Amino acid sequence: MKEVVVISGKGGTGKTSLAASFASLACASAGLVLADCDVDAPDLHLLLHPEVRETQEFRASRKASIDAAACTGCGLCQAHCRFDAIRELQVDPLSCEGCGVCERICPAGAVTVKEELLGRWYVSDTRCGPMVHACMEPGEENSGRLVSVVRRRARELAQERRADLIITDGPPGIGCPVISALSGADLAVVVTEPSLSGAHDLARVLDVSRHFGVPAVACTNRYDLHPEGAEAIEAECGARGVPVVGRIPYDPVMTEAIVRGKPVVEFTDAEVTGAIRKVWERILVYLCSGAEPSLLKRDG
Amino acid sequence: MGAGGISGPRISVPRTPGPGLRTWAHATFGYRSSLGSPWQAGRSYGVVALRKGMTIAVASGKGGTGKTTVATNLALAIAAQHPVQFLDCDVEEPNAHLFLKPRIERTLAVEIPVPSVDRERCTYCGTCADVCAQHAVGVFPGQVLIFAELCHGCGACALFCPEGAITEVGRPVGVVEAGRADQLAFAHGRLNVGEAFAPPVVRAVKKEARDHGIVIIDVAPGTSCPVVEALKGVDFCLLVTEPTPFGLHDLKLMVGVVEKLGIPAALVINRADMGDAGVWTFCRQKRIPVLMEIPQNRRIAESYARGIPLVRTDGEWAGRFAVLFRRIRALVEGPGSRNGLRGSGCERSSGDQR
Numbered sequence: 204m205k206e207v208v209v210i211s212g213k214g215g216t217g218k219t220s221l222a223a224s225f226a227s228l229a230c231a232s233a234g235l236v237l238a239d240c241d242v243d244a245p246d247l248h249l250l251l252h253p254e255v256r257e258t259q260e261f262r263a264s265r266k267a268s269i270d271a272a273a274c275t276g277c278g279l280c281q282a283h284c285r286f287d288a289i290r291e292l293q294v295d296p297l298s299c300e301g302c303g304v305c306e307r308i309c310p311a312g313a314v315t316v317k318e319e320l321l322g323r324w325y326v327s328d329t330r331c332g333p334m335v336h337a338c339m340e341p342g343e344e345n346s347g348r349l350v351s352v353v354r355r356r357a358r359e360l361a362q363e364r365r366a367d368l369i370i371t372d373g374p375p376g377i378g379c380p381v382i383s384a385l386s387g388a389d390l391a392v393v394v395t396e397p398s399l400s401g402a403h404d405l406a407r408v409l410d411v412s413r414h415f416g417v418p419a420v421a422c423t424n425r426y427d428l429h430p431e432g433a434e435a436i437e438a439e440c441g442a443r444g445v446p447v448v449g450r451i452p453y454d455p456v457m458t459e460a461i462v463r464g465k466p467v468v469e470f471t472d473a474e475v476t477g478a479i480r481k482v483w484e485r486i487l488v489y490l491c492s493g494a495e496p497s498l499l500k501r502d503g
Numbered sequence: 504m505g506a507g508g509i510s511g512p513r514i515s516v517p518r519t520p521g522p523g524l525r526t527w528a529h530a531t532f533g534y535r536s537s538l539g540s541p542w543q544a545g546r547s548y549g550v551v552a553l554r555k556g557m558t559i560a561v562a563s564g565k566g567g568t569g570k571t572t573v574a575t576n577l578a579l580a581i582a583a584q585h586p587v588q589f590l591d592c593d594v595e596e597p598n599a600h601l602f603l604k605p606r607i608e609r610t611l612a613v614e615i616p617v618p619s620v621d622r623e624r625c626t627y628c629g630t631c632a633d634v635c636a637q638h639a640v641g642v643f644p645g646q647v648l649i650f651a652e653l654c655h656g657c658g659a660c661a662l663f664c665p666e667g668a669i670t671e672v673g674r675p676v677g678v679v680e681a682g683r684a685d686q687l688a689f690a691h692g693r694l695n696v697g698e699a700f701a702p703p704v705v706r707a708v709k710k711e712a713r714d715h716g717i718v719i720i721d722v723a724p725g726t727s728c729p730v731v732e733a734l735k736g737v738d739f740c741l742l743v744t745e746p747t748p749f750g751l752h753d754l755k756l757m758v759g760v761v762e763k764l765g766i767p768a769a770l771v772i773n774r775a776d777m778g779d780a781g782v783w784t785f786c787r788q789k790r791i792p793v794l795m796e797i798p799q800n801r802r803i804a805e806s807y808a809r810g811i812p813l814v815r816t817d818g819e820w821a822g823r824f825a826v827l828f829r830r831i832r833a834l835v836e837g838p839g840s841r842n843g844l845r846g847s848g849c850e851r852s853s854g855d856q857r
Contacts, residue, residue, distance in 0.1 A: 212596050214566005214724040219749065243725030244564050244753040265636065285657050297731055297764065302636045302657030341759030344728035347699060375566040375724050376595035379699035398808035400571065400598040407596060407696060414697040428801070429808035455777060455799075461747045462779045 204361050205490050206369040208240070208388045210412075212404030214375035216396045217424040220457055221479065222372040223250035223466035226331040228483045234366035235332035238357035240350045240384035241374040242322060242337045250466050253327030253334045261337065261349050264321040265301025267294045273313035280305035280314055297342060322349050326356060333360050347379030354384065377411045385412060390490050391419040392448070397432030405436060409443060420446045420489050422482050425453040446489060449482035451475055557835055558718040560737040560766075564753030566724035568743045569773035569797065572807060574721040575602040577741075579814045580824030582686040586716030589684070591691035592733035593723040594677060594704040600691055601810045605684035613692065613707040614673030615656035615700075620647045624668035631660035631669060655700060677704035681711055688713065701729040709733070726756045731764070739835045740768040741794070746778035751785055758789065769834060771827070774799035794830045795823065 209222045219241070229235050239247040269280070269292060281289040284305060288298035294305075296319075306314045321344075324337035335357040337349050354371065361369050373384040373391075385391055391412045395405040405421065412419040421440045426433035437447045452474055460470035468476045561574040571593075578589045591599040618631065618640065629642040639653035640660055651674050661669040676698045681690035690711040692704040701723070709732075712718050722733040734740060740761050744750040754770075761768045770786055775796035786793055797803070806816050814821040 211566075213598070215568055216566075243727050243730075244566075244756060246565070246749045246752055249748045249752060283658070283662065297735070300636075300655055300657060302655065302659055303634065304657055304659045304662060307634060307659070307663060338756075339727055341726050341756055342731045342763050344731075346725070346727040376593075376701075376729075377696065378595045378694060378701045378729065380725075380727070381595075382697075382699050396567075396808075399601040399810040400596075400807075403598060403601060404596040410696040425804075428804050432808050453804075458747055458774075458777050461749055464748065 204358075204367060204369065205390070206358070206371065206388045207390045207392060207486065207490055208371040208373045208384055208417075209392045209394060210373035210381060210385065210408055211375055211394045212377065212406075212408035213395070213401050216394045216401060217451070217457065218375075218394050219246045219250065219372050220461065220467055221392075221394055221422075221424070221451075221482075222370055223247060224468040224476075224479045225483050225486070226251065226329075226370050227466040227468050228480060229368055229370065230331035233368045234361075234364060236357050236361040236364070236366045236369045237329065237332060237334035237336075238353050238369060238371040239334065239336035240353055240371050240380065242324075242339050242346050242349045242353065242380065243374060245336055245338055245372075247334070247372045248327075248336055249464055250461070251329040251331060251334060252464065253325070253329045253336065255325045255327045257326040259324050259326075260320055261322045261324055261352060262318045262320055263345050263348050264319045264343055265303070265316045266296045266299045266319050267301070267303075267305050267314055267316045269294055269305075270313045270315070273311050275311045275313070277310065279308045279310065283308050300344070321345055324349065324353055324356070326360070332366065333364065335360065346374075347383040350374070350380045350383035377407050381408070381411065382415065385417050386415045388417050390486070391417050392486055393419055393421045393445075394424055395421060395436055396425050397423055397429040397436055399432070402432065402436050402439065406439065409440075409445060413443075418489070420448045420486060422447065422449045422451065424451045426450040427452050446485075448485040448489070449478060451478045451482065556713065556715045556718060557739070557832070558712065558720065558737040559831060560720040560722050560734050560740045561743060562722035562730060562734065562740055562757060562761075563724055563743045564726055564757035564760075565744065565750055568745045568750060569771070570724070570743050571598045571602065571721055572773070572797075572813065573741065573743050573771050573795075574719055575599050576812050576814045576820065576824045577828060578603070578687055578717075578719045579812055580821050581717065581828045584825075586688075586713075587686070588688040588690075588711075588713050588716060588718045589721070590708050590712060590718060591689075591721045592705045592708050592729075593721055594692035594694045594701050594708065594729070595723055597691040597693060597721075599721050600689070602812050603684040603687060603689060605682045605687070605689035607680045608682040609680070611679045611681070611707065612673075612675050613677045613679060613704045614675050615654065615703050616658065616671035617651045617654045617656065617674045618649055618660045618669045619672045620649070621668045621670070622647075624666045626666055626668075628665065630663055630665060634659040634663045652697075652699065656703070676700065677707075679704070679707045679711065702732040705729055705732040726753075726760050730760065734761070734764055734766060737766060739831055740766045741771060741831065742768055742791075743771045743773055744782055745774045746772055746780070746782040748779070748781060750778070751781040754782065755785065758791065767834060769794045769831070771795045771797065773797045792830075792834070795827045 322339040374380040460467040641648040692708040769792040
């Protein structure tokens with residue numbers, strides 16, 4: 204079983220559109236499980252229309268609360284909170300990290316730290332295979348842990364169903380949700396765009412994948428908006444030994460496909476579809492170098 | 504930020520919390536800026552006239568909708584008329600410097616305090632491991648393991664160690680770089696590669712905030728802790744989206760965040776001539792004002808790709824962003840702001856406006 208995660212550093216480069224397209228291309232020849240690990244702002248379900256089979260609550264965030272009746276107003280909790288989460292003996296739940304210092308230091312036993320609902324995660328069916336996805340409550344923390352839960356469930360499902368492949372739609376950035384989505388995966392597909400921001404963020408996210416020992420390949424979306432930029436990005440990838448698996452042209456049909464709620468490869472036969480198909484074939488080559496050539500049956 | 508913090512005194516438990524208590528936290532990653540706490544954000548209800556400045560955050564939920572484009576152009580468009588400071592709080596992927604090209608004058612290391620165990624004094628009682636909510640400490644017979652990358656720096660282990668065997672040392676997690684870009688004061692943060700925990704770096708950037716003039720904050724995508732950290736205490740949040748089902752879905756999540764924080768918000772719709780009508784319908788239902796629309800066109804996309812701000816490409820855009828700023832100021836400071844969009848519910852509030 205192989206796990207490929209689509210990330211980008213910069214947001215809005217086309218991760219989800221490509222992940223859904225890869226899913227559509229892959230499911231014809233391989234047993235597939237999908238995971239949407241962008242739990243802050245998940246969008247894959249808008250293209251794959253999962254039917255939810257199982258809903259789970261995710262409770263991990265811990266928040267302090269002060270029992271005003273028991274509180275003597277000594278202020279120790281406030282003095283020891285490193286996160287400025289207690290002011291005038293009121294807990295600000297958005298600043299509270301749930302570390303529990305206040306609970307332990309309170310001489311009156313007035314502070315308790317309770318688990319709170321942080322988000323929900325779902326196991327669903329799509330026509331491309333089962334999908335695990337999640338959604339955070341707005342403004343919550345610990346999204347990295349929710350990502351870990353989603354990935355673990357996706358791996359279990361893949362084992363149960365003897366699936367060959369997990370395709371993960373990852374979050375933007377380089378912080379905890381990205382690290383959770385990336386670590387231990389077989390291949391990172393970095394989707395970038397030929398802007399200065401895209402190039403800058405690509406370099407950072409490639410550093411992260413190297414840091415965690417995950418091999419990466421890159422592809423440039425909307426390359427023709429700034430061809431010199433695309434070349435610079437490919438040169439940067441070359442210098443780092445990161446294979447470039449293709450270029451995808453700019454085409455407003457990508458947006459139309461989103462509006463219609465379909466992976467772009469199912470929506471059109473335009474040039475972009477051919478380009479995405481090629482990208483996926485080359486991803487499979489890197490993913491399967493030396494192992495499980497069955498994945499390549501149809502495409503290679 | 505402090506070297507002083509690193510060698511600072513071990514925290515003892517004071518019987519009464521004196522005002523002079525300076526813990527590691529306040530020296531190193533404390534957040535005592537003029538921005539105040541979220542619960543004070545409502546101060547513009549009554550004390551508008553007393554305020555010396557205004558803090559505007561630019562956020563989106565979905566990535567790549569044009570946050571940095573809007574934030575940088577807004578800053579440049581008003582920099583000649585107002586003292587403006589730009590804070591890039593997307594510390595995972597900071598991009599504003601690519602457009603503003605600041606001259607960096609100061610670099611500050613951002614550290615969080617992590618435990619260091621004095622093996623002479625340690626009795627391996629396991630208290631530190633018990634009190635650690637992040638499971639960053641493991642105690643075995645004759646051995647204490649510290650997983651520093653999991654540590655959030657709450658200080659519980661040092662505080663509750665019965666032997667006084669734990670001191671705290673600074674562990675670098677990122678940097679803040681500050682300087683100027685022509686008329687703009689500028690600062691941004693960079694989370695170190697491989698670090699998971701962005702909020703301390705966001706807090707450190709926000710500590711640079713001035714207490715006067717206009718402060719513009721570029722926020723990371725998403726809706727979780729780094730976003731909340733950047734939004735805490737701001738006067739206004741400008742949401743940027745694109746009119747697609749993805750943009751709409753993530754906009755709804757982001758509206759949930761600003762409602763929870765009680766921050767007044769309005770919208771800029773980027774690439775406004777593509778996609779579908781869902782975003783406008785949602786804004787009408789929620790009564791969220793749409794302050795600006797930016798069309799999808801190749802010239803804009805190309806100048807973005809090359810790192811050229813829109814306001815530098817033609818004067819029309821400078822004018823439009825100046826108008827955007829006037830609209831924001833009217834929402835924040837105008838008579839509408841008292842019952843305006845503030846609080847849990849853009850919907851309720853604008854209802855009052857009518």
